[in-house]
């Protein structure tokens with residue numbers, strides 16, 4: 621509701637400093653897209669997420685895929701791009717279906733389960749582990765650590781779990797340096813930009829970027845999508861009757877859930893947007909759930925519609941930093957729903973969903989469900 625008001629009345633809103641520094645909040649689709657498009661004027665190198673003022677700069681600034689500007693960004697992305705093409709993702713589809721199937725079979729055996737943790741979380745995490753060359757014996761350990769690192773526990777538990785994950789990738793990078801494999805970590809270890817290898821720190825921070833990017837948003841989007849289907853059972857029915865709708869349904873899930881709540885840039889020069897003067901150094905935030913419900917772009921934007929076409933949402937970003945895992949994410953979400961449909965199951969609520977408490981991502985933290993035979 622607030623976003624609708626902002627779109628109509630103050631689409632380039634200056635949010636005064638609080639615990640967070642002052643920032644501009646852009647809520648209209650066209651403005652958000654224009655900022656994504658212009659990576660020279662709007663830099664990612666000083667961070668892409670709001671951080672409380674006391675927290676200082678993002679440690680990955682200028683070093684990870686998400687936090688570098690062109691021309692280095694393109695060179696870095698060139699090292700890993702090949703791993704995320706339609707062809708590369710197709711090569712791991714069989715594995716993905718197997719994981720999705722076994723996770724769903726396990727959920728069916730239980731009286732009830734949490735769709736987020738027990739179903740949606742494992743598929744993207746196992747897949748990114750597989751692509752990064754993590755031995756299968758360690759996937760479950762990394763799953764547990766990532767739940768601790770990005771879950772609701774206290775700050776200390778989260779910090780230690782994240783350090784454990786980094787330690788894991790440090791060891792893996794050392795192993796891959798000695799014994800390279802056909803995987804993403806080996807690519808980062810061997811990669812050269814302008815003839816120079818990436819530093820140890822750059823390798824680790826990029827492992828973290830891929831691991832977190834690969835695991836977090838897909839889990840939340842797939843779960844938020846399931847919740848949308850439970851709230852709009854006629855849309856689930858349409859999909860069950862015609863699984864050929866899965867591709868448009870997945871994009872509608874991405875638009876509807878818009879899990880990255882905001883993405884940030886820093887202006888590199890003075891620039892005007894809708895008559896507001898933005899100074900060099902100002903923080904500019906892009907509110908994706910708002911852009912993806914902009915009534916100037918989407919017909920009836922508050923309707924969840926698996927047949928929506930066109931659907932040029934910005935849930936995966938746009939331009940220079942467009943989500944490198946976009947193909948992977950779409951396929952993971954599709955297989956998850958497809959496996960449920962093919963097993964002739966319905967998903968029923970078994971309790972109240974609990975939302976995440978974050979300004980970075982939005983969607984369910986937990987979604988208690990029962991998987992039951994389709995009626």
Ligand code: HEM
Pocket residue numbers: 656664668685686687697744748829830831833834835837838841874878879880883934935936937938940941942943944945946948949
């Ligand atoms: C539903 C799932 C996903 C959503 C909604 C999502 C969303 C996004 C968005 C909005 C961006 C642009 C950030 C920016 O412009 O600063 C982005 C970039 C990125 N995403 Fe995703 N993502 C998803 C899945 C994935 C997956 C599966 C991976 C796998 C590795 C991934 C890895 C990345 C990385 C590394 C970047 C930075 C790319 C760059 O800066 O060139 N994401 N993602």
